[in-house]
Amino acid sequence: MAAISLKHIVKRYGTGKTAVQVIHDVSAEIGDGEFVVIVGPSGCGKSTLLRMVAGLEEITSGTISIGTRVVNDLEPAERDIAMVFQNYALYPHMTVFDNMAYGLKIARVPKDEIRARVEKAADILELRPYLERKPRALSGGQRQRVAMGRAIVRQPQVFLFHEPLSNLDAKLRAQTRLEIQKLHRELGITSLFVTHDQVEAMTLAQRMLVMNGGVMEQFGTPAEVYNTPASTFVASFIGSPPMNLLKHAPGAGLDTILGIRPEHLEVGNEGWPLIVEGIELLGAERLLYCRLQDEALIVRIQEEQQAPKVGETIYAKPRADRIHLFDALTGLRI
């Protein structure tokens, strides 16, 4: 177990005039035993960042430290880390046991210790009955667990997860999410988890690193990111449906964007006049797609509340303590 320190990480592909910079000066301190999720849309640089920590990509400038060591020049196998890949990356011709044992075999760990470690990991992940099977005889969820088992047996200082749930169906995803949480509670190993799914981020993270276009927009707990987003990007990325961002909200100044989450608009007799353009019933709640003058707005109301009709005008007041103001030019929180 060790802390991870990212200092002024920059990643550039190519040299000279045709160089493309994909990560712009990212710095973060991840505590020992912390579960940090790196989340962001496609192309934001999260995978590249993870791969730099793993040693699969060169670091253009900046330093990455795991524990007390600077690992910039170390091979992946020397960094005392383990990675779980999106497509599991299991060795197809080896049994589950051999897959998990491979890294230890290369490290010349004695046979009985290999057996002990593999069996212990198999017990944690409920893979005991499958140890002699080959990957092609396993389901997706089982394969993912083997991939995690392979990482666990190495007893590393850091776990790296690269979108491990993306290839699973929705139900299995929820199940595996819980298993990962359980694993972290039991083993307490520092973990970096990359995903584009904000639900995974919100549910798994102790702290979230939100990235956009190679820049770290915010690094905080899920509550912080949800309740006090640092920029319009974070505000609209986290939360489903996304936060309403209004340029011409009544009461807001010029050059200010007002943000209010759909659930923080109280429908009543007073407030902003909104024309209802569409209604979606989600079961326990309703989403009202409205228009305020020229801007679109989403309001979330409980299922028991009176449902308006399309075309009606309703009045909604934003909760004063839940209004977010952002600078219109920079997008940053005011």
Add this chain to the structure above:
Amino acid sequence: MIERRPVLTILSHLVLLLGVLIVAFPVYVTIVASTQTTAQITQAIPMSLVPGDNMLQTYRLALFGGETESGGRIAPAWPMMWVSLVTALLISVGKIVISMLSAFAIVYFRFPFRGLVFWMIFITLMLPVEVRIGPTYEVVSNLGMLNSYAGLTIPLIASATATFLFRQFFLTVPDELVEAARMDGASPMRFFWDILLPLSRTSIAALFVIQFIYGWNQYLWPLLVTTNESMYPVVMGIRRLISGDAYTEWNVVMATAMLAMLPPALVVVLMQKWFVKGLVDSEK
């Protein structure tokens, strides 16, 4: 399948039967001729298609050599078969090893002039043995490799086609697998041995069959490079049995031809198991 036009089915079967007959008939004639005596072959016109009773004697003569009834001397075929076997094995194994390592280097490593090297290998496809035979003979002769297994195999042992085959296969191996192996601490050669090689089993089996037959059937190059009878491959042996002026023992010729056909056929049959296994084993 719903048979809508029985005529087409009958027609296709007829065509296939015809094809089988055309291919199989010469082999059948060879087998029958090898069971008769030379007198029976040459004197009966057309040659009888019924198997004779001279099989054992003919094959013994072909394999171990000796004197024929008409006083001719037959060289034994079994040493020549041994030469052919060693040559074919050396060539096929050598080609596979060299081309796998080349493809491995080209796909997984970045080194200066990588593109140039790749194109140079490609260009050698324009230079089959026949085109470069003169200079190659001179080099082999100067190195004193005439009449040796080295001379028979080394000039034929590099293969651009095999390199390409393996290159294409290696490109289909997912990058994540390579990265997982790196994470596990596997060195490049370790990765090659533990992961790439087992995954390449089907390609290796396919190439082995093709290259073995190629090596076994080599005629022009051994003809040039060997003058010592003990280093003749069996395909040369067959040719030498057919002499224009002296009396040709046709039954022995046919028997030797059959003997020469057996090992490649055996290789194909045995390797088929590997092919099928490889196909069934293919992972997702």
